[in-house]
Amino acid sequence: GNSVTQMEGPVTLSEEAFLTINCTYTATGYPSLFWYVQYPGEGLQLLLKATKADDKGSNKGFEATYRKETTSFHLEKGSVQVSDSAVYFCALSDQSGANNLFFGTGTRLTVIP
Amino acid sequence: GAGVSQSPSNKVTEKGKDVELRCDPISGHTALYWYRQSLGQGLEFLIYFQGNSAPDKSGLPSDRFSAERTGGSVSTLTIQRTQQEDSAVYLCASSLAGGSTDTQYFGPGTRLTVL
Numbered sequence: 001g002n003s004v005t006q007m008e009g010p011v012t013l014s015e016e017a018f019l020t021i022n023c024t025y026t027a028t029g030y031p032s033l034f035w036y037v038q039y040p041g042e043g044l045q046l047l048l049k050a051t052k053a054d055d056k057g058s059n060k061g062f063e064a065t066y067r068k069e070t071t072s073f074h075l076e077k078g079s080v081q082v083s084d085s086a087v088y089f090c091a092l093s094d095q096s097g098a099n100n101l102f103f104g105t106g107t108r109l110t111v112i113p
Numbered sequence: 114g115a116g117v118s119q120s121p122s123n124k125v126t127e128k129g130k131d132v133e134l135r136c137d138p139i140s141g142h143t144a145l146y147w148y149r150q151s152l153g154q155g156l157e158f159l160i161y162f163q164g165n166s167a168p169d170k171s172g173l174p175s176d177r178f179s180a181e182r183t184g185g186s187v188s189t190l191t192i193q194r195t196q197q198e199d200s201a202v203y204l205c206a207s208s209l210a211g212g213s214t215d216t217q218y219f220g221p222g223t224r225l226t227v228l
Contacts, residue, residue: 032214044204044219051214089156098161098169099213100146101206105155 006090006104021075023090031092033073038087117220134190136205144211151201163211
């Protein structure tokens, strides 16, 4: 079956610190991988995605590389800002059925000045 | 252009009552999804519509849940005889063609509280 496991939160970092949020997956086929972000009071929005092995998704200084050998898609940012405070969700979409997203449990990030 | 919209934003109902939640997808998107976000279960898939095809209902938790999509656009999720465990945020998403690589765009959600 399909599942996503991501780092438990909450994570609290000082501004300009390095961020890593771990995400690993199990999939029956060849999934596409996504990071979605939910800012306080807002809806889910796509942060970045990668659709095949070794692809790197990037956006707003965040990066994640699709690693098929370790079934991982870890999210990284070199220098976080207060405005990055949000809940981050790792997700996969497999090439079967509805192509619906399977989400991890979410990781709450708080960045303090 | 406009994003995915949902209404109402909040709904409080009494146990046993029926509720209807509405979703307006992005114009031109053929695929529409309903998800549920709850404290105990996280984000879970409910149902999927693709064009005029029969919906994929594999995620619906019980037969009290149903959904329809009229004219390939607006969708309504109906929950009959609501229970307290139905309390959650119901999210609608749409994508251009429903492919596994397509980005799904989410609405703001409807927060349902069953008393």
